[in-house]
Amino acid sequence: MLRGMETLKTFKGTIALIGAGNMGGAMLRGWVELGLDPKHVMAVDPQPSPDVAALKAKGLRINAPPVEPVDVMLLAIKPQVAGEAINMLHQMVGPDTLMISIMAGKTIKFIDDCLPGEQSIVRAMPNTPAAIGRGISVAVANARVTKQQRALADALLKAAGLVEWVDDEGMIDAVTAVSGSGPAYVFLLAETMAAAGAKAGLPADLAMRLARATVAGSGELMQRSDLETAQLRQNVTSPGGTTAAALDVLMAKDGMAPLLDRAIAAAAKRAKQLAK
Ligand SMILES: NC(=O)C1=CN([C@@H]2O[C@H](COP(=O)(O)OP(=O)(O)OC[C@H]3O[C@@H](n4cnc5c(N)ncnc54)[C@H](O)[C@@H]3O)[C@@H](O)[C@H]2O)C=CC1
């Protein structure tokens, strides 16, 4: 079994990164950190970020004219521009090119239909903690993806954090709603905790420091602990104490559960709309 680091260090082919924005840029940085030589990557982006542009000095090709089909093409553009963008890229795609899409909503069939032949396609959904190698991606491969292509996709996604493979593409919209968009919910939690702390009488900057440290520390504790999340929660909750009083509100019928049910359903519904 290939480990990600060995695969990326020894990779000699060409990866085309289409869209080097927040997610594409984070993935590229992760690959380079794990030893991929930037000269094996061609970035296509009308407005690459300064840190992506800086990799030019290390051999990254940016908006270079396409010469021959690439080994891997990773689509990290917005779903709304996908059809038009893929149409411009046909020259870089050959029968052996592995397509990896991280676009929300866009299905394997959509990508296949944008290209002339039948293609090996992995659809994956990462998230922004990828920027520090602490993301999680869920991936699904179509039947044309070979063992080697799957191992390479796994290595490329592992540069961004954990990887879970599933067989059912139907799960990816729900994955997008939970872990793809999820970091935003967590940041919002920190923002709303800070705002509530300010209303409770704290200076706004202190309230924000408390909220950030609490969310970050709790996340790290959850990461390192073997305990169930429910047990970690109970460990904070003294009987008849302050936490119990807050949880009575958050765990009420109209508390956090129905709110997150609605939020996640809305995100999954939006992913389905983006498929079109
Ligand atoms: N931001 C996130 O948390 C996540 C985003 N995604 C997916 O990643 C994709 C990109 O999202 P972000 O990085 O957030 O967006 P972004 O806006 O930061 O990056 C998109 C990049 O694509 C470039 N671009 C626009 N048109 C292009 C074209 N025709 N050819 C090549 N590049 C082009 C833009 O200049 C920009 O740098 C989306 O499909 C999104 O669904 C997936 C998981 C998480």
Ligand SMILES: O=C(O)[C@@H]1CCC=N1
């Ligand atoms: O908001 C979005 O559509 C993308 C997909 C998951 C996170 N960001």
